[in-house]
Amino acid sequence: MTTPAFRPRSSRTKRENKKELWLGALAKVLGAVALILMVAAVFRVAVSGLWEVPGEAEERVVEATEVMTPLTGGGPALARGEEKKVEEVAVPKAVPVVAEGVGTQAVAAAEVSGIERIETKREAIGAALAGFFGAGSVEEKLRWVRDPERVRPLMMDFYASHELKGAKWAGLGWSKSIAEPGFRLGYVEAVFEAGEPMALIVEETEDGRVKVDWESSVRYGELPWREFVQVKPAKPTLLRVLASGSGSGSAGFGSENSELMQRLSVRHPSDSEPLEAVFDAKDPDFGSLVEQLESGAWKNVPVTLRLCFPGAESHAEKKMARITAVEGRGWLILPQKRS
Numbered sequence: 001m002t003t004p005a006f007r008p009r010s011s012r013t014k015r016e017n018k019k020e021l022w023l024g025a026l027a028k029v030l031g032a033v034a035l036i037l038m039v040a041a042v043f044r045v046a047v048s049g050l051w052e053v054p055g056e057a058e059e060r061v062v063e064a065t066e067v068m069t070p071l072t073g074g075g076p077a078l079a080r081g082e083e084k085k086v087e088e089v090a091v092p093k094a095v096p097v098v099a100e101g102v103g104t105q106a107v108a109a110a111e112v113s114g115i116e117r118i119e120t121k122r123e124a125i126g127a128a129l130a131g132f133f134g135a136g137s138v139e140e141k142l143r144w145v146r147d148p149e150r151v152r153p154l155m156m157d158f159y160a161s162h163e164l165k166g167a168k169w170a171g172l173g174w175s176k177s178i179a180e181p182g183f184r185l186g187y188v189e190a191v192f193e194a195g196e197p198m199a200l201i202v203e204e205t206e207d208g209r210v211k212v213d214w215e216s217s218v219r220y221g222e223l224p225w226r227e228f229v230q231v232k233p234a235k236p237t238l239l240r241v242l243a244s245g246s247g248s249g250s251a252g253f254g255s256e257n258s259e260l261m262q263r264l265s266v267r268h269p270s271d272s273e274p275l276e277a278v279f280d281a282k283d284p285d286f287g288s289l290v291e292q293l294e295s296g297a298w299k300n301v302p303v304t305l306r307l308c309f310p311g312a313e314s315h316a317e318k319k320m321a322r323i324t325a326v327e328g329r330g331w332l333i334l335p336q337k338r339s
Contacts, residue, residue: 112184113179113180113182113183114177114179114180114183114184114185115177115178115184115186115202116177116184118175118176118177118186121210122172122175125175125186125188125210126169126171126172127210128144128202128210128211129169129172129188129190131144132144132145132212133167133169133192134166134167134168134169135164135166136164138155138156138159138164141155141164141214144211145211145212145213145214146202146213146214150333151214154214154220155214158220167192168192168194169190169191169192169193170191170192172188172189172190172191173188173190173191174189175187175188178201180332183334184203184204185201185202185204185332186201186203186204187200187201188201188202198217200212200213200216201213201216201217201332213331213332215331216240216330216332219240219269219270219331221238221240221268222238222239223237223239225239225267226271228307229273232309233309234308234309234310234311236306236307236308236324236325237308238304238305238306239304239305239307240268240303240304240331241266241267241269241302241303241307242266242267242269242300242301242302242303243264243265243266243277243293243300243301243302243303243305244264244265244266244274244300245262245263245264245265245298260280260282261278261279261280261281262278262279262280262281263276264276264277264279264293264323265277266305266307277305277307277320277321277323278320278323285325285326286323286326288329289303289305289323289326292329292330302330303326303330304327304328304330304331304332304333305325305326306323306324306326306327307321307323307324308321308322308324309321309322
């Protein structure tokens with residue numbers, strides 16, 4: 001048996017050698033290109049620095065900081081020469097500006113104004129009005145009243161001399177949101193099976209319940225209007241009235257002859273006979289009264305006032321009341337904003 005001859009295999013072929021040489025050359029070319037690009041970039045940066053105006057980059061930093069200051073509530077803008085890089089300035093976001101000392105809770109409360117989407121809450125409003133007008137006792141009615149603890153003694157006193165009549169609820173008429181910052185208020189029309197509709201004010205609580213403003217619904221006053229006019233009390237008396245004005249003043253009232261007094265015509269909504277009343281137009285405490293009168297064009301503007309007859313001796317002055325204070329806004333008592 002013949003043993004085949006053994007032929008040793010060559011370690012590398014000519015083709016592999018050529019491939020290795022080509023790859024090496026390609027690597028050298030790529031390295032040279034990268035080096036050229038790096039040198040070009042360095043050269044470009046150096047040349048651009050020669051043409052930059054001194055202080056220009058610093059001005060850009062200051063400008064960026066000034067833009068940020070009112071949006072973030074930060075400190076004063078950087079003075080020229082202070083070190084601060086542009087990349088350290090955060091990108092501004094659309095956030096409300098909060099004054100120093102005012103928390104986010106106060107800002108949120110200020111955003112509340114009226115009953116949001118009141119037309120979608122007609123069912124809840126109607127249920128509250130049905131319960132309010134259908135109540136047969138003060139305690140039952142208090143369940144549907146805003147500020148029940150404050151109003152309870154007023155209701156007890158009122159219904160001691162007025163009959164508490166229930167009304168057959170028919171439905172809710174129109175409804176409007178009242179834009180009073182800090183309060184969820186609405187102005188709505190209650191419709192009954194018999195009798196005229198009634199317009200009254202409601203308030204939505206934070207948990208979505210609806211309460212009725214009892215005081216404005218009955219035009220509550222500390223004295224009946226006719227009694228106030230006849231008795232002429234010297235003590236300031238809270239009354240809800242409709243006020244109109246001619247815009248003219250009256251010189252002097254009682255012992256204050258040097259004052260210019262603004263004259264108004266006031267009357268109770270259920271009484272057509274007006275009463276003349278004056279107030280000191282220069283007193284800043286009556287600024288809210290003037291504002292309300294102007295917003296209502298000085299004609300039948302609902303206001304809550306404290307009125308009195310301060311011991312005037314002349315016949316003319318006995319017919320004229322003095323306005324001593326303004327309570328709330330319109331026929332509403334708004335002691336403090338709700339969140």
